[in-house]
Amino acid sequence: MMKKINRILGLLLALMLLAGSLAGCAPSQQAKTLTFADVGWDSILFHNAVAGTVAETVFGYQWSEVSGSTPITHEAVKKGEIDVHMEVWTDNLANYKDDIEAGALKEVSINFDDNAQGLYVPRYVIEGDAGRGIEPMAPNLKTVADLKDYASLFKDPEDSSKGIIYGGIAGWAITEIIHKKYLHYGLDANYNYMEPGTDAATSAVLVAAYDRGEPVVAYYWEPTWLLGKYDFVLLEDEPYDPELYFEGKTECPSVRVAVCTSNDFYEKDPEFVAFLSKYRTSSALTSQALAYIEDTGADYKTAARWFLKENRDMVETWLTTEQADKLYAAIE
Amino acid sequence: MNWLFDFPFIIRINTNAIDRAVRSFAADHAAFFDGIKAGLTNFVGAINWLLNHIPWFVLVVLVFFLGWKGHKRLRSGIAYSILLCIIGMLGLWGLMNLTLSIVLAGVTIALLLGLPVGVLLSGSDRANQAARPVLDMMQTMPVFVYLIPAVIFFGMGSASAVIATVIYAMVPVVRLTSLGIRQVDAEVVEAARSFGSTKSQMLFKVQVPQALPTIMAGINQTLMMAMSMVVTCSMIGARGLGNEVLIAVNRIEISRGFMAGSSVVILAILLDRLTQGWFSGRKNAGDEQQ
Numbered sequence: 238m239m240k241k242i243n244r245i246l247g248l249l250l251a252l253m254l255l256a257g258s259l260a261g262c263a264p265s266q267q268a269k270t271l272t273f274a275d276v277g278w279d280s281i282l283f284h285n286a287v288a289g290t291v292a293e294t295v296f297g298y299q300w301s302e303v304s305g306s307t308p309i310t311h312e313a314v315k316k317g318e319i320d321v322h323m324e325v326w327t328d329n330l331a332n333y334k335d336d337i338e339a340g341a342l343k344e345v346s347i348n349f350d351d352n353a354q355g356l357y358v359p360r361y362v363i364e365g366d367a368g369r370g371i372e373p374m375a376p377n378l379k380t381v382a383d384l385k386d387y388a389s390l391f392k393d394p395e396d397s398s399k400g401i402i403y404g405g406i407a408g409w410a411i412t413e414i415i416h417k418k419y420l421h422y423g424l425d426a427n428y429n430y431m432e433p434g435t436d437a438a439t440s441a442v443l444v445a446a447y448d449r450g451e452p453v454v455a456y457y458w459e460p461t462w463l464l465g466k467y468d469f470v471l472l473e474d475e476p477y478d479p480e481l482y483f484e485g486k487t488e489c490p491s492v493r494v495a496v497c498t499s500n501d502f503y504e505k506d507p508e509f510v511a512f513l514s515k516y517r518t519s520s521a522l523t524s525q526a527l528a529y530i531e532d533t534g535a536d537y538k539t540a541a542r543w544f545l546k547e548n549r550d551m552v553e554t555w556l557t558t559e560q561a562d563k564l565y566a567a568i569e
Numbered sequence: 570m571n572w573l574f575d576f577p578f579i580i581r582i583n584t585n586a587i588d589r590a591v592r593s594f595a596a597d598h599a600a601f602f603d604g605i606k607a608g609l610t611n612f613v614g615a616i617n618w619l620l621n622h623i624p625w626f627v628l629v630v631l632v633f634f635l636g637w638k639g640h641k642r643l644r645s646g647i648a649y650s651i652l653l654c655i656i657g658m659l660g661l662w663g664l665m666n667l668t669l670s671i672v673l674a675g676v677t678i679a680l681l682l683g684l685p686v687g688v689l690l691s692g693s694d695r696a697n698q699a700a701r702p703v704l705d706m707m708q709t710m711p712v713f714v715y716l717i718p719a720v721i722f723f724g725m726g727s728a729s730a731v732i733a734t735v736i737y738a739m740v741p742v743v744r745l746t747s748l749g750i751r752q753v754d755a756e757v758v759e760a761a762r763s764f765g766s767t768k769s770q771m772l773f774k775v776q777v778p779q780a781l782p783t784i785m786a787g788i789n790q791t792l793m794m795a796m797s798m799v800v801t802c803s804m805i806g807a808r809g810l811g812n813e814v815l816i817a818v819n820r821i822e823i824s825r826g827f828m829a830g831s832s833v834v835i836l837a838i839l840l841d842r843l844t845q846g847w848f849s850g851r852k853n854a855g856d857e858q859q
Contacts, residue, residue: 308821331820394603395610395726403725407803407812408819433725434804434815441720448596448721534585 268299271502271509274310274322275302278436279462279537280523283530284323284348286541288516294567295560296509307409315341320502321513324348325495329409343503345514346496352520354411354458354489356381356402356418357443357469362390362452371450380473381422388427390452400428403439403455407432411492415456417485418474443467458492460523466531491520515555522548542568595722602722609674609728617670625662629653632839639846649839656832661810664829665836668799668809671727672840675734675795680788683739687746687787688772697747708740712801720805730798730807738794745787749780789844796837810836 271292273285285302292298303310303319311330313319325344327333337344358378360366365373375387384391388400402419405412412432419430433439439455440463446453447467454472457464474488481487496513503510522544530540545552545568553561595602629650637646656665690697712733719729753776761775777784803811810829817826 306819308819312821394606394724394728395614406819407816431725431806432812432816433806434812437717438720438725438805441717442725444592445595445721445724448592449599451599 269297271298271300272318272320273300273302274314274319275304276307276310276324277304279527279530280460281324282537283523283526283540283544284518286537287544288321288323288513290538290541290545290568291512291556291564292509295512295556295563296506298509311336311342314497314499317499317501320499322497323516325497326492327495328411328492331410340500343498343500343510344495345498345503345510346516348494348496348516349460349519349523350491350493352459352491352494353471354492355456355474356384356415356454356472357457357464358452358454358472359443359447360468360470361450363470366450369450374452378472381418384454384472385422385424385427387452388424391428391454393429393431396429400454402428402430403442403453404430404432405456406436406439407434411456411489414483414485414489417483419485421485443469460520460527462527462531465524465528512555512560517555518551591718592721606723606728609723609731610726613670613674613727613731616673617666620666620670621663625657632843635843636846639843645842645846649842652835652839656835659828659832661813661829661832664809664813665832666809668807668811668833668836671730671734671802671807671809672792672795672799674727675731675738675798676792678731679735679739679791679795680742682735683742683787683791684746684784687743687784688750688777690743690747691750691776697751700743704740704743707736712737712798716801716805725806727807729805730802733802733805734795734798737798738791741790741794742784742787745790746780746784749783749787750776752783753779785844789841792840792844793837796833796840799833 271289273289275282275285282302285300289298289300292300303313305313307326307329310319310322311325311333314322315336325333330336336342358375361369361371362374363376363378365371365376374390375383377383378387384400384402391400391402393399393401402424404419405415416430416432419425419428424430433442439457443453443455443457443463444467457469463469475481475486476488477490478487479490482490496516498510498513526540526544529535529543530537533540535543545564549565552564556564632653633646633650635646636649637643639645656662686700690700715736716729716733719732723729723732757775757779758771761771766775799807799809799811800814801811803809803815810833813829814826814833817823817829
């Protein structure tokens, strides 16, 4: 009996040694590691690559991404399992404000806050598309309120008596506001309101409708590859008012898209946090980069290098002169 | 050292071209896909209409009766009807009907396709072997891979949900039908043949009845797998309990998610036990006849 146990122990020890020696063979120098949140859409992957390239070349980090949904990655940053979140869509997290106030994570910068969001229709619905032989279907459709005249155009496949509006993504904070807007304009009389379960589903619906030249109306937002690539029109609404907005009566404001870090990371590397706190782009710049990726088929890292070179003036405001020199020496 | 650990060559596949081909195929045959979509949507709608017109107490009594008779125990009937009442008390009755209509539509189609395929496969070892990798693929291909294409072809909503459910849930009934028939005692088949039974007599009067327990197990598995797709399908617009779970998860509303999730579990348990009880009840009846 004793012998058997000894043998098993010996075997385990041997295995451990083997594992240890293999680990020793792997890249030996202990690089500092940095994890970014990957929430799946492409602009965050692009921003991860930009910040990651800086982290790698200037600060000597090895960076990686952890994927998860919006609330999951938010919780992970709070727990310190993810170091940096480059795009926290603050309006889409019901508990964001409370978490910041409670000090559960640190908001270090606003990545961009000039983006549009709201109900979109393809441009051919309003203006037609001579190239594709599409006649204008709703030439007088300009505002959200106008939608009520066009219910028969945006037909619900599951309920032919009504139209369908694809609203906000299930669970996002904006979803409720879009729903209130739908009630406010009396669209419930002849439209059904659908909350897609994921943003991928909305994208698929929009792309499929666009390919077929069919009318569709859905909540969407910028910057996204989809709105960079396809020609959609944002339906107009009443001018933004902070109070009436929550009742769905005005247009949507831009979302503050923040860069957040975990508390641990904030303490650990003030130098890198200082860089992040100056990190600021814009919706237009991001769309441009996404369009570059779409056009050239480049991966995010290549696109990040392209972006850093293209926008050198801006990037130099993020970094000290010394750091900037190091960055450009490395990526040239 | 990198040459040791990095794979030496990589094929660059033009994924963009494939994507474009799939999408233009979907756009070019829009009428065809719209037809299928309308059919499926109406089917789900009809089942839902039916379920919504069954008064709640009728369903509770039905469950009680099936549980009692199926399991030959009064206890089971009472327990099952109480479970069903819990869903109602949580205020999720309507959502349960929606979920149930998608699951039932998916299972019906899966059985209509799966049973004949299983019977056909049982006839030939070669066909069986050819079908195996296909069945494996249907069962293990991550659902998300075909979820989004389903939306491109069939739009968001119950049609896509039913199709995803059918793909995933069809496999067990095909497998177990084929297995059950092939496992029928060779001597029994021999005996039937020597009495001059035709092929169809052999199939319907000898092989299928003999294989019935295995086939029923397959049907039960198909039902369970369809239930397990409920939350996944809500991502592409299947309304009902799954959608409730998804919203709760996205908002980190733990209790709401737990309530809807428990209802899914209850529904699955009820479907499982009631169908099992019914099958074994029938089996016993068959035994008595003999």
